[in-house]
Amino acid sequence: MNILAIDTSAAPLTIATAVDQKIIAQALDVGMKSHSVKLMPAIDTVVKQTGFKQSDIDRIIVAQGPGSFTGIRLAVTTAKMLAWTLDAQLVGVSSLAVLARNVRDFSGCIVPFFDARNGNVFAGVYQEDAAGDLQNVLQDSHIALLDLLAELQKLHQPLCFIGQGMDVYRNQILATYPDAKIVEDNIPTGQSLVDIGFKSPIVEDIDQFVPEYLRQTQAEMLWAQKQSTEVLKNNNYIQDV
């Protein structure tokens, strides 16, 4: 199976091609230019390096979030459009699971996170099973770092943290878990993306595929607070005119 994998959920950009789980070509970019400029040219370069024609792509794997709202929208829009127009399979994977997969040979709990500002993070907890596959222990969520650190206590496992925004949170993490392992290499690799996406379910309805924001917009939250449950049931907001 010919795979194209895409992740722009945080500052790094990762594009990879693979045949089954074997990586053929990849582009990792941590430069400053925006993903909106780099994404499609990077896909073009990597796919051509691989020797694939566009129509050779059988499956597109995309990091679906959580992460930067704009970042995950760019990747998801590109991936769903490509999958639909090329008639390829689409697979959405957790951006946090991909980051966790960067950590190998660690038997405890892996805690991938992205800084969500104001002391909050997008985080989940993952652990390798006997077969070496990654299992989800605590669902991805938008959570205060302090609450996350408290939750982790209940797991009674050695901990490994990997994330974007480590500089902000390192001291807080080490204050609570002095023995925790901190992984600095936080660029999602093509191998991590493909390993997870190869075994994940295929999206049934590409049309309805959207990012996992894990956070409502501020405007919708404030609005919802003032509405009756009856009003909230209606979510028919878009009309073809």
Add this chain to the structure above:
Amino acid sequence: MSDVLILAFESSCDETSVAVVKNGREVLSNIIATQIKSHQRFGGVVPEVASRHHVEQIIHCTKLALKEAQVDYQDLAAVAVTYGPGLVGSLLIGLMAAKAISWAHDLPLIGVNHLAGHIYAANLVAEIKYPALALVVSGGHTELVYVKAAGEFEILGDTRDDAVGEAYDKVGRMLGISYPAGKTIDQWAHEGKDTYNFPRAMLHENNLNFSFSGIKSAVINTLHHAEQVGISINKKDVATSFQNDILDILLAKTQKALHKYPVQQLIVAGGVAANSGLRERLQQELANQVELIFPPLRLCGDNAAMIGAYAYIKYQKNQFASLTLNADPSLDFEYCNNNESLL
């Protein structure tokens, strides 16, 4: 020469639209999914909400546009997309979608200025004769644009503060009309009397610029004052007075522009071009000196057909974009630099 079919994307604000346009003149399909009902919850467009809706709608609209036009990718000559001006998060969705289709099927990509699109909606109902003058009036823009030749634009004047559609929405909110307020104010304006005589800003200034924040404040002050002293207000009279004020300004500046830049055609473009009061006044006062082109209502608001119409001009000039094309939220035309001296 064979027909040039362009698949066009527009997502600059709160409408997701995909169209197929033939030779820049004929609309084969023009699918528009509007988010108005969603943003009505907040009294105006919330950018993050708009971006999210675009991702939900983009394939649905593309699918329908191709189906309705009965075309397949091999029939297409190019893919076009609005890359500015607009809300950056919204623009990016159309941009990514267009790039994906362009790359997947080896079709050239064309980046279109949204304002050029509004003006070229005219080409879908008539044939633009150059030089032409365009009055672009919408929720985000109020501009007099000189269209020297195909694809050559110069701004003769624009608004110093609010766009005209923005003034309508703000005054509408004060009158208790839900967003967007243009249609209701237009209707009320036909039923009331001009009793308030609000100030006509910049009417006699020797330039082609507009200002609408003063009149907006005047309306708000009038309503506040009435409330404080307990006089009842006839909202329809306020609407009539407000609309007359706006139309006087638009007409006077357009007259002035036509005088300095003689043209055969005046193109009225943008969402506010749907205003019936504006259409009536232009018809009464200018129809004898210039050919008026009003795109039909469906082509006045944001839509992808107009993007396909302008893309054809760029296609003919071989003005293609690369896959690095980025959104430019404040994209605009060049300003005419000898404007002031001509007046």
